Amino acid sequence: MSKLSQFRTFGKKIVCVGRNYREHAAELGNPVPSKPILFLKPTSAYISEGQAIKIPQGCNDLNHEVELGVVIGSKAIQVAPEEALNYVGGYALGLDMTARDWQSEAKKQGHPWSLAKGFDTSCPVSAFIEKEKIPDPNNIDLWLKVNGETKQAGNTKDMIFSVEYLVSYASQYFTLEPGDLLLTGTPSGVSKLKPGDIIQAGLGNLISMQFKVDK
Numbered sequence: 001m002s003k004l005s006q007f008r009t010f011g012k013k014i015v016c017v018g019r020n021y022r023e024h025a026a027e028l029g030n031p032v033p034s035k036p037i038l039f040l041k042p043t044s045a046y047i048s049e050g051q052a053i054k055i056p057q058g059c060n061d062l063n064h065e066v067e068l069g070v071v072i073g074s075k076a077i078q079v080a081p082e083e084a085l086n087y088v089g090g091y092a093l094g095l096d097m098t099a100r101d102w103q104s105e106a107k108k109q110g111h112p113w114s115l116a117k118g119f120d121t122s123c124p125v126s127a128f129i130e131k132e133k134i135p136d137p138n139n140i141d142l143w144l145k146v147n148g149e150t151k152q153a154g155n156t157k158d159m160i161f162s163v164e165y166l167v168s169y170a171s172q173y174f175t176l177e178p179g180d181l182l183l184t185g186t187p188s189g190v191s192k193l194k195p196g197d198i199i200q201a202g203l204g205n206l207i208s209m210q211f212k213v214d215k
């Protein structure tokens with residue numbers, strides 16, 4: 001079994017971090033958080049290259065969010081930040097696809113983001129990236145283009161909370177298990193997609209991936 005299919009088969013949850021980059025918090029008019037904002041996606045949201053991102057029925061503002069994904073390598077329960085990288089098995093590039101109109105409505109009503117963030121196809125991921133290929137996960141470029149035009153170009157050094165801090169923080173509340181994916185938040189530049197759009201995204205010069213947006 002390849003490492004990638006392992007992470008699909010065994011990954012029991014997708015833990016996501018919201019507003020981990022100042023400029024993205026600002027572009028949506030949100031305050032900078034003083035502690036990580038966590039939410040979950042179901043694993044039914046996963047797709048890989050060759051599958052299309054589907055705009056969910058009734059969504060009028062589907063956005064892309066490119067994010068560094070951390071793949072958990074061993075069971076982590078209440079680990080300290082200094083130890084946290086020992087529990088990381090590798091990385092992946094992920095897209096936190098977001099129904100922004102549904103999320104705005106949920107925010108107004110004080111409702112959860114589950115539908116806005118967890119619909120089918122809302123978690124496109126790259127192949128698994130070996131841990132050794134990213135010696136410093138807190139300093140790597142990530143970018144996203146729509147139809148060839150750059151929309152997001154960031155670096156994980158601008159994250160408010162580091163990978164170590166996030167793994168440690170999440171592990172205080174959720175037992176992190178091998179194959180779980182932690183999406184670390186998106187830099188600025190999110191934008192609205194339409195059917196037929198082609199998304200390309202990459203992590204440093206390690207990996208790139210492409211997804212089509214469909215109705």
Ligand SMILES: O=C([O-])CC(=O)C(=O)O
Nearest residue numbers: 017018019020065185186
């Ligand atoms: O929807 C949002 O803006 C929160 C989020 O996922 C992010 O910052 O990556």
Ligand SMILES: [Mg+2]
Nearest residue numbers: 065096185186
């Ligand atoms: Mg996100």
